[in-house]
Each structure stands twice: as structure tokens, then as C-alpha cells.
Amino acid sequence: MSDASLHSDAYENEAQFGDYFALLKPRVMTLVVFTAFVGLLAAPVAVHPFVGFCAVLFIAVGGGASGALNMWYDSDIDAVMKRTARRPIPAGKVTRDEALAIGLTLSTFAVVFLGLATNWVAAGLLAFTIFFYVVIYTMWLKRLTPQNIVIGGAAGAFPPMIGWAAATGDISTASVLMFCLTFLWTPPHFWALALFVRMDYDNATVPMLTVTHGRRATRRHILVYTVLLAAFAIGLAFTQVGGPIYLVTALVLNALFLKGAVQIARRDEDTAEADSYKAERSFFKLSLLYLFAHFGAILVDAGLDRAGVWG
Template identity: 70%
Template sequence: MSDASINTQTQGGEAGFRDYFALLKPRVMSLVVFTAMVGLLAAPGGIHPFIAFCAVLFIAVGGGASGALNMWWDADIDQVMKRTTSRPIPSGKVTGGEALAIGLTLSVFACVMLWLATNAVAGALLAFTIFFYAVVYTMWLKRWTPQNIVIGGASGAFPPMIGWAAVTGGVSVESVLMFMLIFMWTPPHFWALALFMNSDYEKAGVPMLTVTHGRRVTRNHILVYTILLAPIAIGAGFTEIGGPIYLSVAVVLNVLFLLGAFKIWRRNEGQAQVDKYRLEKSFFGLSLMYLFLHFGAILAEAALKPYGLGGW
């Protein structure tokens, strides 16, 4: 045998560290880190800064693990859709088996470590979140119903609740409201994107609302969910996590969001095509700011509380 027999082609098992890291969906992880951190800092009671850091880290690792499990299960449709062909498994850098092993190992690791660092409730909530995203959303709902992102959005809504539980050891009205805020925000956010993105979900056999029920129905859904979202977002302002800053931010943002949803609902496809979905794109941009500023305001209230300024 000589050195000439060495296969120089990219194979599974010879992926770089970045390829394995990409399995954890780092961009999704950033939202998980931010909202979990806000939940943790807004919670009443104290937690040691190092334990807080560890808790957010383990929540992020748990979120990443569910991303790896999602990539393992969805490798077949990721290969079909342009947006996802460069992911580690369809591009041939990482094998499906490796993604599954990494996903399962990190899931167990993150839940046990969060439990040891904080408490059993936080560990159990993280385990449920991973189960919900990997099994309920990815394996069950995603290819079955156009309401997939509505129910699946719950998995993205759990992180602030886990952060809150890491400090308090329980669930409360405030943490449920933070959950509901992300849960109700997810549908208008994703459906606005679906309206202007030329996605190939149809080719992949994923029933997105724009494909199964048409764009008119999607516009109706965006308005309905935005109307349902407003009282939750503003209502949170009257609880322990709220305060004058949060309430002002929430009122302004919800008026803007409702106006945007109303404009999207009022117009038809022809009008949208004329201006190349300008309104839908600006609504999507606003939705990103909407979530960031709501949680930023909760964070501001929590940060100002020690100085007697935040909260009611």
C-alpha cells in the first residue's frame, strides 16, 4: 500500500470543526441566547453571574443540539431546497449518523448540566424544548400541516421561560407572557417572509401556508395573529417584567405592527408584485425589530431596577 491510495475527496468523518459547529445553527442560537438571557435577568431573585453564564450557555447548547437533530431528519429536503443545500449534511461534509450522534449527545449533556447548574425545572423545560423542536415540529408537524410554524414556533418561545426557571425554579405569569410573545410573533414573522421569498418548499413537499392555502389566506392569517399578539405584548407591560419603558416601547411597536399587518391584508398580489413586495419586506424587517426591542425593553427595566428606576 502506498500513499497514493489515500482518498483525498471530502468524506464524512473528515469535516472541519466549523462544519460540526454549523450543525448547531449558530444564527438561531443567537436569538436563543438573547431571549434566554433576558428571561434570566428579568426573573426575581438572584443568581451568581457565573451560574447565569453557564445557564445561558447550556440553553444555547441545547438549542444547538435540537438544530443538529433537525438537520439529521431533514437532510433529504435540505438537499432539494436551494437555501439549504450548503448545510453540512447535504453538502457531504458531515454524515447523517454524525449529526444524530452529536444532536443526541449534546441534548443529554445540555439538559443534565443545566439541571446541575440551576435546578430540575429548568433542565426539564430544556429537555421538553428539544423534544418539541426535534420530534413534534421536525418529525411530525413540518411535513404534515401548514400550521407547522405556528405550533413549531413554541420551541423558539421556550428559552426566556427556561432562563426564568433557572433563577426562580418555576413558571409564572411573566415567563408565560414572554413565551406567548415569541409564540404569537412567529407566524406573522415567517409568513411575511414566505410572501416575498421564492422558496422551493413545494418541491420539497413542505406544506407552507402560501402554497397550500394561497397568499390571500396568508395575508388574512398575518393580520389575525398580529391582532392577537398586541394585547399579550402590551399586557406584559403591567406585570413584574414591565414598566414605563417597556409599556411605551410596546404601545408604539404594536401600533406600527398592526398598521403594517393591516396594509398587508388590504392589498393583493398584483399590487405587491408592482412594488416587488416592498411592504412585506419592510414588515418583515419591522418584525425583527419588534422582538428585539420588546426583549431589549424588558432587559432595560430589569437593569434599571437596582437603581430604583425600572419597573412599576
């Protein structure tokens, strides 16, 4: 191989702006932006639109920074799993040191600027979220326990609470229940997917419930979390953020979600394989609508309340 071809290979693999952006896990960021936005608008304190925009932006940047730190630490397991092998570090586009530097810089930036733009309760919650996702989940418990999904879900559940705190400067029953909504939704959502998609976490030695405790136990876990989720989701209707639209949405969707979870718990692997995991697939699809509709309904009720529709 000549010097020229060696150089051209190196140039082809050179990171572009999009590769650095990919470190921030843009797909996860959309959920962060949406739920933080709902938390901010559902709060009983009005925020200037530009401050609100900046708050959501800083929460998203903080979430993205924790994604970069996760990719920095997990680059060894990302490289052996098909789903993650094309991420910027295993693909050789970005070095681990670069990801660490970007993650730490953006984390500090997001926390400090959220504090300056809104208040230090929101900034403290954002700092805790980043710490929880990177240290507690990624570094400590992800590779240790099959309950890793539950712990990871907690990190993803903080944004509406941070959005609420950005407006009010406090933590309330309503904001804690909004946290619980995403926190308890994550396990059934992810485990349903794990039942019908064969994942290669084994190669990466990450313990997954389907492997460590079996698929029968996973089905039971889905049901238990769905029952808990229904209680908290309907309970949220009776707090400050609840309204008629949210109550109807929660009642209908939780009834459907519970029905799906019972169906999954009653099935065995032979039945599921016979119909290509039909019930598991439709439960997973419903879970996507479930979270979007719940937060969407909170947003609609907040809008109608501000417009004075309910008097």
C-alpha cells in the first residue's frame, strides 16, 4: 500500500460535524425535548418564551452530553453489538478522548447555563440526571444487573421534572408523577421489544432479563410494571397537570396497555413463535403511542386551561 492510499483512507474516515452530533444520541434527544417541553408548559408558572426555549435547549444539550459520556465509556461493548457498531467511536470516526472532552464540556455548559437562565434547582436536577445516567447506570449497574433497563429508564424520566423545575423552581407531586410515567413505562416498552428482537447483549456480556431470568419471567415483569404504571398514570390525572383530556386518555390507554400485558403474561414461547410474536409486537407499538399520547394530553389540557376553556 502506498503512502497516498494510506492517507486517503485516513481522510475518508475523518470525522465530520454529523459524527460529533451523533455522539449526542439525537433520537433519544427528541424524547428529552418533548417531555421537558411538556413539563415546562404544564407548570403553573408562566415562563418567557425565549427563556423556555433556552431551558429546553440546555436540557437537551445536557441529555446529549450524557449520551456522549455513555458512548465514551461503552465503546468496548458498542463495538461488539450489531446495533451499535456503527456509532462514531467503534466506527473509528471519533476517538474516546474526543467523546469524553465533548461530554464533559457540554455537561458543564448545559448545567451552568440552565442555572443562569432559569434557577439552580433545575440545574441541580440536570446535573444529577447526567451523574445518574453516566456513573450510576453506565459505569456501575448496566453491566451488573438485569434490572439495568429499570435504572436506565430513571435517567430518561427526569426531563419533565427538570422542565417543571425550570418554571417553578421546585419539585411537586405532579412533577414526580410525570417522572414515574416515563420511569415505569420504559421496562415494559423495552422488554416487549427484547421478546421479539434477538439482541446480541450476550456478546457484550450485558445481563438482559430475557437471558438471565428467562422469557417466562420477562413476561411476568412486563405485567407487574404495567400494573404499577397504570396506577401512577391515572393518579397523575388528579394532580395540577391533570385535566379531562388527560383523564380520558389515561383511562383508555391504560386499559388497552393492561389488556396487552395480561395477554403477553399468559402466552408461552410456542404460542408466540407460532404467530410471529403478534401480541408482543402490537404491545410495543402501543407503548410508543402510550407515552406520546399521555404527555400530549398534558400539553393539550395545559393549553385549554390557559385559554380558559374549562372556566
